[in-house]
Amino acid sequence: xxxxxxxxxxxxxxxxxxxxxxxxxxxxxxxxxxxxxxxxxxxxxxxxxxxxxxxxxxxxxxxxxxxxxxxxxxxxxxxxxxxxxxxxxxxxxxxxxxxxxxxxxxxxxxxxxxxxxxxxxxxxxxxxxxxxxxxxxxxxxxxxxxxxxxxxxxxxxxxxxxxxxxxxxxxxxxxxxxxxxxxxxxxxxxxxxxxxxxxxxxxxxxxxxxxxxxxxxxxxxxxxxxxxxxxxxxxxxxxxxxxxxxxxxxxxxxxxxxxxxxxxxxxxxxxxxxxxxxxxxxxxxxxxxxxxxxxxxxxxxxxxxxxxxxxxxxxxxxxxxxxxxxxxxxxxxxxx
Amino acid sequence: xxxxxxxxxxxxxxxxxxxxxxxxxxxxxxxxxxxxxxxxxxxxxxxxxxxxxxxxxxxxxxxxxxxxxxxxxxxxxxxxxxxxxxxxxxxxxxxxxxxxxxxxxxxxxxxxxxxxxxxxxxxxxxxxxxxxxxxxxxxxxxxxxxxxxxxxxxxxxxxxxxxxxxxxxxxxxxxxxxxxxxxxxxxxxxxxxxxxxxxxxxxxxxxxxxxxxxxxxxxxxxxxxxxxxxxxxxxxxxxxxxxxxxxxxxxxxxxxxxxxxxxxxxxxx
Numbered sequence: 250x251x252x253x254x255x256x257x258x259x260x261x262x263x264x265x266x267x268x269x270x271x272x273x274x275x276x277x278x279x280x281x282x283x284x285x286x287x288x289x290x291x292x293x294x295x296x297x298x299x300x301x302x303x304x305x306x307x308x309x310x311x312x313x314x315x316x317x318x319x320x321x322x323x324x325x326x327x328x329x330x331x332x333x334x335x336x337x338x339x340x341x342x343x344x345x346x347x348x349x350x351x352x353x354x355x356x357x358x359x360x361x362x363x364x365x366x367x368x369x370x371x372x373x374x375x376x377x378x379x380x381x382x383x384x385x386x387x388x389x390x391x392x393x394x395x396x397x398x399x400x401x402x403x404x405x406x407x408x409x410x411x412x413x414x415x416x417x418x419x420x421x422x423x424x425x426x427x428x429x430x431x432x433x434x435x436x437x438x439x440x441x442x443x444x445x446x447x448x449x450x451x452x453x454x455x456x457x458x459x460x461x462x463x464x465x466x467x468x469x470x471x472x473x474x475x476x477x478x479x480x481x482x483x484x485x486x487x488x489x490x491x492x493x494x495x496x497x498x499x500x501x502x503x504x505x506x507x508x509x510x511x512x513x514x515x516x517x518x519x520x521x522x523x524x525x526x527x528x529x530x531x532x533x534x535x536x537x538x539x540x541x542x543x544x545x546x547x548x549x550x551x552x553x554x555x556x557x558x559x560x561x562x563x564x565x566x567x568x569x570x571x572x573x574x575x576x577x578x579x580x581x582x583x584x585x
Numbered sequence: 586x587x588x589x590x591x592x593x594x595x596x597x598x599x600x601x602x603x604x605x606x607x608x609x610x611x612x613x614x615x616x617x618x619x620x621x622x623x624x625x626x627x628x629x630x631x632x633x634x635x636x637x638x639x640x641x642x643x644x645x646x647x648x649x650x651x652x653x654x655x656x657x658x659x660x661x662x663x664x665x666x667x668x669x670x671x672x673x674x675x676x677x678x679x680x681x682x683x684x685x686x687x688x689x690x691x692x693x694x695x696x697x698x699x700x701x702x703x704x705x706x707x708x709x710x711x712x713x714x715x716x717x718x719x720x721x722x723x724x725x726x727x728x729x730x731x732x733x734x735x736x737x738x739x740x741x742x743x744x745x746x747x748x749x750x751x752x753x754x755x756x757x758x759x760x761x762x763x764x765x766x767x768x769x770x771x772x773x774x775x776x777x778x779x780x781x782x783x784x785x786x787x788x789x790x791x792x793x794x795x796x797x798x799x800x801x802x803x804x805x806x807x808x809x810x811x812x813x814x815x816x817x818x819x820x821x822x823x824x825x826x827x828x829x830x831x832x833x834x835x836x837x838x839x840x841x842x843x844x845x846x847x848x849x850x851x852x853x854x
Contacts, residue, residue, distance in 0.1 A: 265829050296789045350789065351798065351812060351825035358809040369805050370831060375797075375823035376790070385835035 265369060266338035268387045272476045274323060275383055278347040278357055279394035280412040281320065282311035300352045307356045310363035315412040315563055316392050317364075319544040322426040324367050326494050330480070333487045339480065344386050345371035346379045348398075383407055390473050392565065400568050408473045410547055410565035413554065419542055419561040425494050427543040428477060430470055430523075431567075432501035432512050434549035438466035439570030441508075442549075446575050457508040465515040469569050470547050478521050498541055499523045504530035538562040549573075594648035596779050597679070598632070599698040600625050601708070602656040602667050604722055605676075619670035624704055624724050628843040629676050631734035631793075635783070636677070638793045642786055648779065653680040655692060693717050700776055702844060710849055713765050718772035721845040723837065733795050735842045736780060740800030740827065742769050742848040744811030762849055769848030774818055776846075781820030789823075797824040797840060801833055801850055 278284060291299035323341040330340055343366075345357065351373045361368050372382045380401050383391055391402045391409040402409035421427070433442045445453040477495055484493045499516075503509040505528035516523060527537055535556045538546055546564045548554050550572045557564035606620035632650045639646045656667060664683055671678050684692050689708075693701050694717060701712045701719040712719035723737075745753075753763055784794050798815065800808040808827045815822055826836055837845070 265831075268831050268835075300789065351822045354812050354825045355809055358805050361805060369827060369829035371805070371825070371827050372836070373825040375795070377824070381839035382836065385839055386831070 266340050266342055268342065268385075270338035271340050271342035271387075272480070273342045273344060273386050273388045273390075274320070275344045275346040275379075275386060275388045275391045276316050276320065277379075277393040277395070277398075278311075278345060278349055278353070280314050280316040280392050281345065282314045282317070282357075282360055283414065284311060284314070285414075296350075300350055303353045303356055308359060309356075310360040311356070313364065315414045315565075316545075318418075318421050318563060319392075319426075320366065320368075321423070322421070322544045325424060326426050326480070327367075329489075329494050330483065333489075334483065337483075339483065342370065343368050344388070346374075346382055346386070346388075346391070347372070348374045348376055348379055350375045380405060389476055396566070396568055399566075403469050403567070403569055408470050410470075410545075410567045412545075412563070412565045413558050415558045415561050415563065417561045418563070419539060421542050421544050421563070425496055427496050427498065427541060428474075429498040429500050429538065429541055429543040429546040430474060431546075431548040431550075431553065432499055432503060433468075434570035434572055435468050435470045435547050435567050436474060436499070437468045437471075437512065437515065439468070439549070439572070440466060441511075443571045446571050454507060457511050461511050462514065463511075464518050465511060467519075469567060471519070471521075474521055474523075475519075481522075496524045497522075498543065499526040500529065500534055500537055500541070500546065501527070502529050502531050502534075504528050535560040535562070538564070592647040593779060593782065594646075595651040595679075596648065596700070596776075596783070597651045597653060597696065597698045598700045598702055599653050599655055599693055599696070600628075600702055600722070601705075602654055602659070604702070604704050605629065605654060606667070606670060619673040620666055622674070625702070625722055626674075628702070628722060628734075631732070631843055633677055634732050635734050635793045639783070639786060646786070648783055651679040652677065653682065653696065653698070654678050655682045655684065655689065657684065657686045657689060659683065690715050690717065699779060700844070706849075710765055713768050713772060713848070714761075716768060716772065718776050721847060723842045723845045733793055734844075735795045735797065735840065736844040737797045737799050737837075737840065737842040737846060738773060738777060738811070738815065738822070739769070739847045739850060740798045740808045740811035740825075741803045741850050742766055742773065742846070743798075743814050744800060744803050744807035744809075746810075766848045766850065769846065773846055773848075777815060777818045777820050781815075781818060784820060792823070795824065796820060796822040797826065797842065798822050799825075799833070799836070799840075799847075800827045800829075801847075802830060803827070804829065 287303060290302045320343055323343060327340050345368055354373050379398060383402055388407050391407055392412050393399050394411060396411045399409040399411045430436050433439060441453060441457060444456045477497055481493055481495050501512060503512055509528040529537060533556060534553050538557050539560050539562060544563060546557055546562060547567050548564060549567045549569050551566055554564040554566045604625040605623050607623040610621045632652060636649045639649055668681060682692050693712060699718060701717055702722040703709050704722045704724055709719040709721055750763055750766055780796060784796055787794060798811050800811060805827055808825060812825060
């Protein structure tokens, strides 16, 4: 490295935000990149062989994984934010948090270099739990392939979701970050979900009508929507409402005419705007997601996540609430 | 297996007695038999665990840790108390050195310690400056698990090139600080080589020795450079952290190292 390159590197680092000021997104290596082959080696031959394999293939970069387009989109938003607010630390900060061993470190760094990602911060915990590190980094969102780790994070109050690799992938925007959320048990608590599961659809409608003016409690991803909203307002303040590089969507099985009202009132009371609210009244979510093409879609029900992934949409499972105990049955998915 | 034929041990580490025992709470301590435990206690226990596991694997292993205790300027009464307390707690201390403050560096040099550990930053940098390998004994707030010794190497010290280190003067680092960092790299090498040999005695899982690289200022490529260099020295670390300017304390609070090689970079803001 020449001195010029070195000084350049250091000045870049000095411009990285403090974790508490940034919107910190922690991603694991298995969702940022595709590591299925390596996973198989680990599962079939054990850790020593797995590490040997990784080191042998050190100079072969991994292919992009399910979180890759999302991370690229975050970088696009950062570039726009820096243009408008050059001194602000309110940026996305992407941290690689993996429980991989540091033996895989060189391959991971080579891969980051190959794909030209702006990731300078990472924790390779060598098998120890990543949860303590998530807190140390003031993580706003954690994406991983490991449902257990994600549940641990949720239990600690950190927004988290498990991601899956679609077989085919629909093209997503390179200029606008699109984030879609399910409502119940994602943005909102699972209280209404519980009524539905325990007492059925009619009881659910009754309950929502009776409680129309009582706000829903918050869910695990509410905080993340909030920070997105904060960044959006920064673009609006500089006249970029029409071409804002962040767009948010609500994709819910609730119906606009009835149960959806409570959801909207709650969002309004929270001071959160969603760019689009799509009330599907129980219709399948896949076609809508195909239209939206989100960089990430959060849902608490595996059924919906799998359906989305089948269509090529990038979906993430939030293992929160009652839906985890009672997996969805196709026949009961009537209009909500 | 060359390192089993040549005996490269023991790995001698020097501690100061005021780190091993807490002299500030003597007056409030109710135990009259021994001095109260100090900040180096979990370190001692972790080192003893590593030694036990090494001997378990190979009875004649000579690459073991050996800890010596250095005391600067204390009364005869305290000297006796120190030796008694060590026995009381069952600590494996190889040698005791009672010397004057000015003699500390000489004592370390003449005993060819492979590492001088102290919670006092100034003592550490003074030692490094004279070419004695020295690192911070990280102040453990709580009594956590003793069954693993955790060592952190500075990715900045190892990963930055010589030219780059000279360039640090543009960022407010003094000549002395830069020299200390360069010396730290040289000192780190011998220690890293020995730790590497020790680490290889154990498998990936259930190892009593955990080695890490922490890059505080350097970019990911500096960290990669540090990982490659350590590998050349015979040490494949278990954990790696790259902070790119983020504060270290929250991360260190999770890693909970015993030995922290930073060469003076970590307390920069």
